[in-house]
Amino acid sequence: MRKQVIAGNWKMNKNHREAEDFIQTAKNEVPSSDQVESVICAPFPFLQKLVEETEGTSLKIGAQNMHFEESGAFTGEVSPVMLKELGVEYVVLGHSERREIFKETDEEVNKKVHAAFNHGLTPIVCVGESLEQREANQTMDHVEAQVKKALEGLTDEQSQQVIIAYEPIWAIGTGRTATSEQANEVCTHIRKVVSDFVSAGVAEAVRIQYGGSVKPANVDELLSQSDIDGALVGGASLEADSFLKLVEAGKHE
Numbered sequence: 001m002r003k004q005v006i007a008g009n010w011k012m013n014k015n016h017r018e019a020e021d022f023i024q025t026a027k028n029e030v031p032s033s034d035q036v037e038s039v040i041c042a043p044f045p046f047l048q049k050l051v052e053e054t055e056g057t058s059l060k061i062g063a064q065n066m067h068f069e070e071s072g073a074f075t076g077e078v079s080p081v082m083l084k085e086l087g088v089e090y091v092v093l094g095h096s097e098r099r100e101i102f103k104e105t106d107e108e109v110n111k112k113v114h115a116a117f118n119h120g121l122t123p124i125v126c127v128g129e130s131l132e133q134r135e136a137n138q139t140m141d142h143v144e145a146q147v148k149k150a151l152e153g154l155t156d157e158q159s160q161q162v163i164i165a166y167e168p169i170w171a172i173g174t175g176r177t178a179t180s181e182q183a184n185e186v187c188t189h190i191r192k193v194v195s196d197f198v199s200a201g202v203a204e205a206v207r208i209q210y211g212g213s214v215k216p217a218n219v220d221e222l223l224s225q226s227d228i229d230g231a232l233v234g235g236a237s238l239e240a241d242s243f244l245k246l247v248e249a250g251k252h253e
């Protein structure tokens with residue numbers, strides 16, 4: 001039985017007060033549970049405060065990106081060492097917005113995954129196809145290539161700890177969710193890719209999230225699918241009530 005992971009990705013939203021209000025409401029409501037792990041991935045300026053506020057609770061804090069180098073002349077970047085020092089535990093890597101807008105490559109994502117493990121951070125690695133790729137029947141090949149490159153050079157144990165987030169780009173922030181069957185079909189394929197590329201044991205244990213317009217109204221059906229082990233949520237993670245409903249759904253799977 002895999003533990004569900006419900007991760008909120010706030011993207012570039014909220015001010016300090018709003019972040020604080022969210023955490024005050026959510027931190028004691030998030031259950032300590034064997035069934036579900038709860039994470040909020042916040043903008044860099046809020047991380048220190050959020051880590052402090054959630055200490056001793058079951059709500060964990062993640063970043064939304066980082067550089068793969070420990071330090072150096074990389075103006076505007078944040079290193080894994082800095083995140084670890086703050087007490088951040090997770091980091092979203094290779095989100096489609098990073099890949100599309102900031103031109104991140106599969107190679108960079110792989111370097112970041114290695115850097116995350118070198119510094120004790122759990123990577124949430126995003127993969128997913130565009131609408132054009134889906135319509136051209138390239139979804140499975142595209143996602144397979146992204147997963148293999150992300151896991152390249154990892155030990156089996158590290159591969160098992162990676163959280164893979166399948167996010168079809170056409171379903172992100174559009175209100176257009178993949179059907180639970182569409183989402184599960186790709187997540188099942190990802191598990192097979194991990195099985196062939198790493199091992200059957202790792203594939204059985206690795207957690208695969210779905211992301212793309214997940215909300216309280218559709219989360220139960222998505223999480224009930226055989227190969228979906230949680231959700232990476234943008235819009236519906238911005239309000240504490242809504243995030244808590246998603247966590248509650250994860251607890252019941």
Ligand SMILES: O=C[C@H](O)COP(=O)(O)O
Nearest residue numbers: 009172173212213234235
């Ligand atoms: O990281 C989260 C995803 O990009 C999904 O965003 P969304 O739930 O607003 O569609």
